[in-house]
Amino acid sequence: MTATAPTTAPAPTATARELGLAHHAARGVLENVLARYGATFPQQIALRAAITADTPQTPDDLVARVHDSLKADPAGIRAVLDELRAKGLLVADGAHLRPTDAGRALFAAVAAETAPISARIWGGIPAEDLAAAGRVLALVTERADAELAALTA
16 A cells, blocks of 8 residues: 555635635624624724824824725714714814723723634744735735725726
């Protein structure tokens, strides 16, 4: 009897479908965690934009930052900011919106709960593979942003 080498399936080629599947799988994990806190994905993105900003953000600033991430309708983003204010996660401070202690606590709780999940998802992927994927994703994002700008001009 002769031994044969185990066969391995070839790695899938990166395509728009593969990118979409990865995005939706990861987003599904985050949305499951967010649901336990009564929050939505767009709310998390808007809250992140407010918390991670280097300077105080006006509502227009936050709309622009969230739009850059989600490519969502500005009116819908403004509704998300209103939801965050109604929940006491953002508060008006003059012309700016700032995260409240409750907003920061929610953000920290979600980050703490998703950190070990992210570690399991990303763990063990070689650094050179992550670097290559990062370069490809940055290029795809740049090209898609250019196409979207041309479509909406």
